[in-house]
Amino acid sequence: MxxxxxxxxxxxxxxxxxxxxxxxxxxxxxxxxxxxxxxxxxxxxxxxxxxxxxxxxxxxNQSVVDHVQELEECARQTRENYENSLDKLKIYFEQTRRYKKLAVASMWELAHTLIGQLTNTRGIISFLLMLERKDDYTLHHSLNVSILAGVLGKWLGVTGQDLEDLILSGLMHDTGKALVDINILNKPDKLSKKELEVMRYHPILGYELLRDNQELSEAIRLGVLQHHERMDGSGYPLKLSGGQIHYFAKIIAIIDIYDAMTSDRVYKSKVDPFSVIETLNSEMFGKIDAEFCAVFLQNISNYLTGKFMRLHDGRVAEVVYFDSVSHSRPVVRTEDNEFIDLNRNKDIRIDEVIDV
Known part of the structure; x- marks a missing residue:
């Protein structure tokens, strides 16, 4: 066109x-x-x-004009849905903190309306990467994990009620943090050993908020309880391993790492998606589910192909190719039409993605 x-x-x-x-x-x-x-x-x-x-x-070309207008309307609607979801989630978290009870029915409705639409929105990964986030990391993170868990779930072939449950589990995966001391939750410095123990208890607190609700599937509860468990048994809170971990939790674990690293937090600045891919590459053998992670990395690599980045020397380059092994060091084409295999040129670093 x-x-x-x-x-x-x-x-x-x-x-x-x-x-x-x-x-x-x-x-x-x-x-x-x-x-x-x-x-x-x-x-x-x-x-x-x-x-x-x-x-x-x-x-x-009028068809181009119509296409641009369609994209602009889609972007406007996406931002509106995201902001509305965030506003609702803030109310639910505040209610949980105050009354020690989770508004499950309201969370369910949110997950299956606005968040369901966001999961199916074209360009949602781009939107989340470029989003300027407000102060409350936990709210943004919960919403983003819910959206991206649904995206990865679809990539993995999860459908129907299972996909809806996965989106809800992602939304509620950090609800236990609403019961954690706010001073610990928002501490800008490294947590003490005792504070770390308190923070690592949040999956159990979240599970307890859901345990007596008979309308929720056990899969939803296990996604909340187990999302910090690791395949080699090094996770928390129960030190589960391999097949003991529900597949909801395995999916949420991957998304939890991805979104945390691509977000600004009180104690750590976000990193570019290529660095996140590198981390996931190193974690996928032993820590997180290798099969699920491979699907995620392949799809994210496909998505990043054609995007522009800034190299550490100031040059702008376009991603043109990922090999089947290294998803974090692509072949790029610079402004002066030089092709560089970053996997073979380790001294060249990616500073930031400037067009997603």
Whole structure:
């Protein structure tokens, strides 16, 4: 779909500001006006004096205009849905902190309406990466994990009620933090050993908030309880391993790491998605589910292909290719058309993604 189309126009209908769509030729074949010339009143008078009856004018392709307007409307609706979800989630977390009880029915409705729409929104990964987040990390993180758990779930073939339950489990995975001392939760410095123990208890607190609700599937509760468990048994709070961990928790664990690293927190700045991919690459053998992680990395790599980044030396480069092994060090093309395999040029670093 070209951005512009060329249409013939009678000279008497030509007005200043129009653009020449094709070269205007004289009787001897000489170019009188080049393509791309913006017409002024003087040039129009000159065309009339040449005795021309018709010239080709360049116009914006209406289908392109419609497509741009569609994208703009989609972006507006996405931001509105996200902000509305965040506002609702803030109320639910505040109610949980105050009354020590989770508004499960309200969370369920949120997960299956606004968040369900966000999960199916075109460009949602781009939106979340570029989002300027407000102060409350836990709220943004809970919402993002819910959305991205649904995205990864679909990539893995999860459908129907299971997918809806996975989205809800992702939304509630950190609800236990609503019962953690706010001073610990928002501490900008490294947590003490005792504070770390308190923080690591939040999956149990979240599970206890859900335990007596008979309307929730056990899968939802286990996703909340086990999302910090690791395949080798090094996680918490129960030191589970391998097959003891529910697949909801395995999916949420991957998304939890990804979103935490691509977010600004009180004690740590966000990193670029390529660094996150590198971390997940190193974690996927032993720590997190290798099969699920491989699907996530492949899809994220596909998504990042064609995006632009800034290298540490200031050059802008486009991602053109990922090999099947290294998802964090792609082949890129610089502004001066130099192709660089970052996997073979370890001294060249990626500073930031500037177009997602």
């Amino acid at each position: 070209g951005q512009f189309i060329t249409k013939p126009c009678n000279v008497k209908d030509v007005v200043p500001g129009m653009t020449v769509g094709k070269p205007v030729l004289g009787n001897n074949g000489r170019v009188l006006l080049s393509e791309g010339i913006i017409l002024s009143q003087r040039i129009i008078e000159q065309i009339t004096n040449w005795g021309l009856q018709q010239i080709d004018i360049q116009e914006i």
